[in-house]
Amino acid sequence: MGYSKKLLSLFIALIFLFACENSEKNLIPEALENNYENTRQLSQEFKDYWYNGEAEITSYSLKQERYGELRDGHAVSIFVTEDFLPKAQVKANGPSENNIPVMKLNQTKKYTTGIYPYSVMTSTFSPVSLASHAVKVSHSMQEWCGHVYVQLNNENPYYEVQLHSYFEGEADQKLSLTKTWMEDELWNLIRINPDELPTGDISIIPSFEFFRMSHQEIKAHNAYGKLMQGDSISSYTLAYEGLKRELTIYFTSTFPYAIERWEEIHPNGLKSSAEKLKRIKSDYWTKNSTEFEYLRDTLLLK
Numbered sequence: 001m002g003y004s005k006k007l008l009s010l011f012i013a014l015i016f017l018f019a020c021e022n023s024e025k026n027l028i029p030e031a032l033e034n035n036y037e038n039t040r041q042l043s044q045e046f047k048d049y050w051y052n053g054e055a056e057i058t059s060y061s062l063k064q065e066r067y068g069e070l071r072d073g074h075a076v077s078i079f080v081t082e083d084f085l086p087k088a089q090v091k092a093n094g095p096s097e098n099n100i101p102v103m104k105l106n107q108t109k110k111y112t113t114g115i116y117p118y119s120v121m122t123s124t125f126s127p128v129s130l131a132s133h134a135v136k137v138s139h140s141m142q143e144w145c146g147h148v149y150v151q152l153n154n155e156n157p158y159y160e161v162q163l164h165s166y167f168e169g170e171a172d173q174k175l176s177l178t179k180t181w182m183e184d185e186l187w188n189l190i191r192i193n194p195d196e197l198p199t200g201d202i203s204i205i206p207s208f209e210f211f212r213m214s215h216q217e218i219k220a221h222n223a224y225g226k227l228m229q230g231d232s233i234s235s236y237t238l239a240y241e242g243l244k245r246e247l248t249i250y251f252t253s254t255f256p257y258a259i260e261r262w263e264e265i266h267p268n269g270l271k272s273s274a275e276k277l278k279r280i281k282s283d284y285w286t287k288n289s290t291e292f293e294y295l296r297d298t299l300l301l302k
Contacts, residue, residue, distance in 0.1 A: 038132065039129060039130055039131070040128070040130065040131055040192070042128065046255070046256075050081045050103070050256075051081060052281075053283055054282055054283050055079060056078070056079045056080070056256075056258075056279065056281055057076065057077070057078050057279065057280050057281075057282060057284060057299065058076070058077045058258070058259065058278070058279040059276075059279075059299040059301055060075040060076070060077070060274035060275060060276055060277055061074060061275050061277055062272075062273075063271075063272060063273050063274075064272050065266045065270040066111070066113050066213070067113060069270075070270060070272070071111040072111065073109060073112070073118075074109075074111075074301060075107065075109045076107070076108045076299070076301070077105060077106075077108075078104075078105070078108075079105050079188075079191055081102065081103055081104070081128060082101075083095070083096075083099040083100070083101060084099060084100050084101070084102040084135060084136075085098065085099060086100055086135060089135070089136050100127055100129070100130070101127070101129055102125045102126055102128060102135065103125075103126045103128050103188045103192055104123065104124070104125050104188075105123070105124045105187050105188050106121065106123050107121065107122050107123075107124075113143070115144075116143055116144035116145075117144070118141065118143045120140075120142075120209060121139070122139045122184055122208060122209060123136075123137070123138045124136075124184045126189065126192065128192060133154055133179060133185060134152075134154060135153075136151070136152065136153055136154065137151070137152040137182060138150065138151040138152070139151075139184075139207075139208035139209060139212065141209070141212050146165075146166030146167075147166065148164065148165040148166065148170070149163075149164045149165075150162070150163050150164075150208045150211070150212070150218070157179075158177060159176065161174070161176070161177060161218060162174055163218070167215065170215070177205065177218070177220070180202075180204060180205060180220050181198050181203065181205070182204065182205045183204055183205060183206050183207045183210075183238065184205075186236065186238075187259065190249065190251050190257050190259065191257055191259075194227065194234065194236070194257055197225060198225045199225045199227050200224065200225060201224055202223055202224070203220045203221070203222060203223075204220060204223050204238070205218070205219070205220045206240065206243065206245070210245070221240055222240070222241070223238050223239060223240045224241070225237070225238055226239070229253060230253055231253060232252065233250055233251070233253060233260065234250070234252070234253045244267040245266060245267055247264045248262060248263045249262045259276075260275075260276050261274055261275045261276060277300045278298060278299045280298060
C-alpha cells in the first residue's frame with residue numbers, strides 16, 4: 001500500500017511539473033519557440049534605465065552619400081521598450097500573457113539632394129528577454145520621385161518580406177529568406193548586450209536602406225564582423241568584401257552602450273557619417289502640444 005502511494009505521488013508530481021513547463025513555454029510565441037533556451041537575464045540597471053516610462057532620443061549631424069556626393073542633414077534615433085504582439089506583429093495596446101517585451105529603434109534621416117528632400121525611416125523590433133533575431137523590421141523612403149516600403153516579419157520557418165516600390169522592375173514583391181543575421185537588428189543588440197554581436201565570417205542581410213539606395217536584390221551577403229572594446233568608446237565594424245561596403249558603429253563601452261556616431265564607406269569610396277548632437281530621455285508621445293516644441297531646440301533640430 002505504501003509503495004502504491006509513493007508511485008501515485010510521483011505520478012501526480014510528474015503531471016504537475018509537465019503542466020507547469022508547458023504552461024510556461026506557451027507564453028513564448030510560436031515564432032520564437034526554437035530560441036526558448038536562449039533567454040537573457042536582464043540586470044536591474046537595464047530595467048531601471050529602459051523601463052522607467054521614457055524613450056531615449058538622440059540627434060546626430062549627418063553627412064549622407066547620395067548620387068556620388070555627400071549631403072548635409074540630420075538623423076534621429078529613438079530607442080524605447082514596449083510590449084509586442086508576435087502574431088499580429090504590432091505594438092500591444094495592453095498587458096497580455098501573449099505579449100513579448102521588445103526594444104524598438106526608430107531611426108530617421110533627413111537630407112536634400114539638390115532641389116528635393118529625402119526622408120528615411122527604419123523601425124526594428126528586437127526581443128529583450130530572448131536571444132533571438134528581430135521579430136520585425138520595416139523601412140520606408142520618401143522623396144519627390146516617389147516612395148518605397150519594405151517589411152520583414154520573422155515567421156517560421158523563414159523571414160517573410162514584402163516590398164512595395166514605384167520603380168519599374170521592383171513594384172510589389174513577396175519573398176522568403178533563410179533566417180540569418182540582419183544588419184538592421186545590430187543597433188538594438190548593441191543596446192541590449194554588445195557581447196552578443198556576431199564576429200568573424202558571417203552571413204548577414206545588409207540594411208534595407210542599402211538595398212533601397214542601390215536597388216539590389218534583397219538577400220544575405222558574406223561579411224566580417226569585428227568588435228573592438230575600448231576604455232570609454234567601443235566600436236563594431238561590418239565589412240562586406242563583395243559589396244565593397246563597410247559600416248562602423250561607435251558606442252560607449254559601459255551601460256547603457258549609447259551610440260555616439262557611425263560611419264559607412266560606400267562602394268564609390270565616399271564615407272557617410274553621423275556625429276551625436278544631443279541626447280534626452282522623454283515620454284515624447286505625451287509631448288505633442290505646441291508648448292513642447294522647445295524640445296526640438298534642445299535636440300538642435302530645426
